[in-house]
Amino acid sequence: xxxxxxxxxxxxLCLGSCFALTSCTxxxxxxxxxxxxxxxxxxxxxxxxxxGFMQAIIDELGEDAVEFDVQNGQGDPATxxxxxxxxxxxxxxxxxxxxxxxxxxxxxxTGDIPxxxxxxxxxxxxxxxxxFNGTVGGNISGTSDLAPLDKQAAMIIEWVPDxxxxxxxxxxxxxxxxxxxxxxxxxxxxxxxxxKLYPFTDSNDLAQICTAAADNCDVIYVPTDNTVADNTGIIxxxxxxxxVPVIAGEEGICAVCGIATLSISxxxxxxxxxxxxxxxxxxGADISTMPIEYADKQTPKYNKxxxxxxxxxxxxxxxxxxxx
Amino acid sequence: xxxxxxxxxALPGSISQGLxxxxxxxxxxxxxxILDIADLTVDGSFATGGAxxxxxxxxxxxxxxxxxxxxxAGILAGAVTGLLHTFMGIPPILAGILTQLSLYSINLKxxxxxxxxxxxxxxxxxISLRWVKEFAFHNPLITVAIVLVILIAIxxxxxxxxxxxxxxxxGSNLNMSRAQGINTDFNKVLGIMLSNGLVAFSGAFLAxxxxxxxxxxxxxxxxxxxxxxxxxxxxxxxxxxxxxLKLLSVxxxxxxxxxxxxxxxxxxxxxxxxxxxxxxxxAVFLAIPHWxxxxxEKYMRKSxxxxxxx
Numbered sequence: 001x002x003x004x005x006x007x008x009x010x011x012x013l014c015l016g017s018c019f020a021l022t023s024c025t026x027x028x029x030x031x032x033x034x035x036x037x038x039x040x041x042x043x044x045x046x047x048x049x050x051x052g053f054m055q056a057i058i059d060e061l062g063e064d065a066v067e068f069d070v071q072n073g074q075g076d077p078a079t080x081x082x083x084x085x086x087x088x089x090x091x092x093x094x095x096x097x098x099x100x101x102x103x104x105x106x107x108x109x110t111g112d113i114p115x116x117x118x119x120x121x122x123x124x125x126x127x128x129x130x131x132f133n134g135t136v137g138g139n140i141s142g143t144s145d146l147a148p149l150d151k152q153a154a155m156i157i158e159w160v161p162d163x164x165x166x167x168x169x170x171x172x173x174x175x176x177x178x179x180x181x182x183x184x185x186x187x188x189x190x191x192x193x194x195x196k197l198y199p200f201t202d203s204n205d206l207a208q209i210c211t212a213a214a215d216n217c218d219v220i221y222v223p224t225d226n227t228v229a230d231n232t233g234i235i236x237x238x239x240x241x242x243x244v245p246v247i248a249g250e251e252g253i254c255a256v257c258g259i260a261t262l263s264i265s266x267x268x269x270x271x272x273x274x275x276x277x278x279x280x281x282x283x284g285a286d287i288s289t290m291p292i293e294y295a296d297k298q299t300p301k302y303n304k305x306x307x308x309x310x311x312x313x314x315x316x317x318x319x320x321x322x323x324x
Numbered sequence: 325x326x327x328x329x330x331x332x333x334a335l336p337g338s339i340s341q342g343l344x345x346x347x348x349x350x351x352x353x354x355x356x357x358i359l360d361i362a363d364l365t366v367d368g369s370f371a372t373g374g375a376x377x378x379x380x381x382x383x384x385x386x387x388x389x390x391x392x393x394x395x396x397a398g399i400l401a402g403a404v405t406g407l408l409h410t411f412m413g414i415p416p417i418l419a420g421i422l423t424q425l426s427l428y429s430i431n432l433k434x435x436x437x438x439x440x441x442x443x444x445x446x447x448x449x450x451i452s453l454r455w456v457k458e459f460a461f462h463n464p465l466i467t468v469a470i471v472l473v474i475l476i477a478i479x480x481x482x483x484x485x486x487x488x489x490x491x492x493x494x495g496s497n498l499n500m501s502r503a504q505g506i507n508t509d510f511n512k513v514l515g516i517m518l519s520n521g522l523v524a525f526s527g528a529f530l531a532x533x534x535x536x537x538x539x540x541x542x543x544x545x546x547x548x549x550x551x552x553x554x555x556x557x558x559x560x561x562x563x564x565x566x567x568x569l570k571l572l573s574v575x576x577x578x579x580x581x582x583x584x585x586x587x588x589x590x591x592x593x594x595x596x597x598x599x600x601x602x603x604x605x606x607a608v609f610l611a612i613p614h615w616x617x618x619x620x621e622k623y624m625r626k627s628x629x630x631x632x633x634x
Contacts, residue, residue, distance in 0.1 A: 007455030040383075042596065043602060048328055065435040066437055069592070071589060072596065074596070074598050074599060075540070076540070076543070076544070077534065077538045077540060078341075078530065078534065078541060079538070079598065080534070080583075081341065081533065081534040082337070082338065082341065082582070082585055082586055082589060083589060084453065085337030085338065085341070085456070085586070085619075086330070086334050086337075086586065086589050086590060087336055087451060088337075088453075089333035089334040089336075090334075091332070091333075092331065095594055100439060101439065101536065101538060104441050104534065104535045104536040105453075105534050105535065105536075106445075107443070107454045107535055108444055108452055108504060108533070108534050108536075109337075110454065111444075111445065112455055125438075125441070126441055127441050127443050128382070128440070128441040128442060128443045128446065128447075129443070129446070138445060141384070158617075166371045172432055172438060173438045173540055174439075175438040175439035175440075178437050179437075180436060196397075232491055268610065283514075283593060289367050
């Protein structure tokens, strides 16, 4: 009984004194830059981006000059808010937000600490900006993982010239994927093809939706979709026996179930983001004027094994994905 | 020491998150404790509340009106579950799962996509994580605390009325209530509606707090709600006997849950273990009353030196 009462008293005390302590947060070691990294979920591409980001900063500033606090939201957007709260109350020097919900949470948490996003496809959509012109402004900038969608649409036609119907397979939980397939759909329709959307909910109904897509379409396109990336085996097992080629938005997906991709490297993307962080921290660059940066090179790649299985001759200029 | 300071600085944020989820947990309390039904609709209606509020706010709707709309959307979701259960005779857990499933599609349709941002720089919001340390009305800590107290007051009044008593009676003894001429089906539906209304209301707060609504935001929320109910009961159940205080203890449970989560993140424990930890917290707090009972039975046996009167 006494314990419970004292516990409650402690809680009330904490509540009351929180406000008093708001400005006394700068008690950190001054020589080192504190960088918080909020990553949405454990995932090959996102992990690579985080690694690239840290490597760039270590390369430029040295290992002793920075302290990283890497936190993972476990795919749960609400956890990202808790992490964002942590970074802001620790008053870190810079926050890197990896993937869209992470960026949104961090952006809601602070208007002062510089925020760099990465693996975010469209900043205008992610932050609901009305007249987005490539620079977010305020305390936010970053890099986008948007591979040129017009080139991807053209690639579908190049690889499967006699295709009439294209199935666009994506997870309806992912706003990024939806954005990509809608753009690709428009591009394909402009070129006179029929494009059908095949949204699935999760790995449980992926197989059914993918079968429907493979039955009704001549070729399937998948964007940079996190759920697809985790379930490439399912798609491969359905599409290969049906001899339906898959064009992928990203190398990791293509390596298992695709025939070709215009690949961007998430490691390089993270590295580019890291260089932006260096400019802000060391050179005092003004983040509000920094435009969103994109992966500067895309590498056209093909999946040798799948091409052979489908009897497709790889186009020139494409290089084979390393077989592991 | 540094850890304590970090934790302390992060406290306003975790308490406000706890308060927001506290409203949701009170919704869970109504179904789980009062009606004795495990209602899984909440995983869907939580996101519905967020989606409805965000879409209305983006279209220039008054903020409190948007909150009200979210509440009503939740009530409608609850009505579906209630009718599936009472009118169509589907077991309550299954009815909740069915509604939750259909709400996924509905939430996608409401927002038009999986994730809708509501940017605090561009849009006026009731609360935001941004303002968590400002001493002003839009501080989530203050706003949500006031709203929570008002809600508890209304619920306290409501469950004292004839209608509210009927809901409580339905939950505690179905057959007896029916024998007393209470329409138990109607009261079940009413309880589930009220519960989901509160859950959606809390979802509307959370969407503003974190700056976006997402179809995934309700996933697993039933676990957090149950955790809050159970932690609150385990810690404060002994001294909080009054109904209003019981509701308050649920909110405290939710705050404690979020302080624990924040501590885990501050200590830098492997975040991959977070879900396991959530499950362990719930399991431990579920076990505490059981152990307490066992211990006190033993103690009573010893002190009386004989059998306990049944």
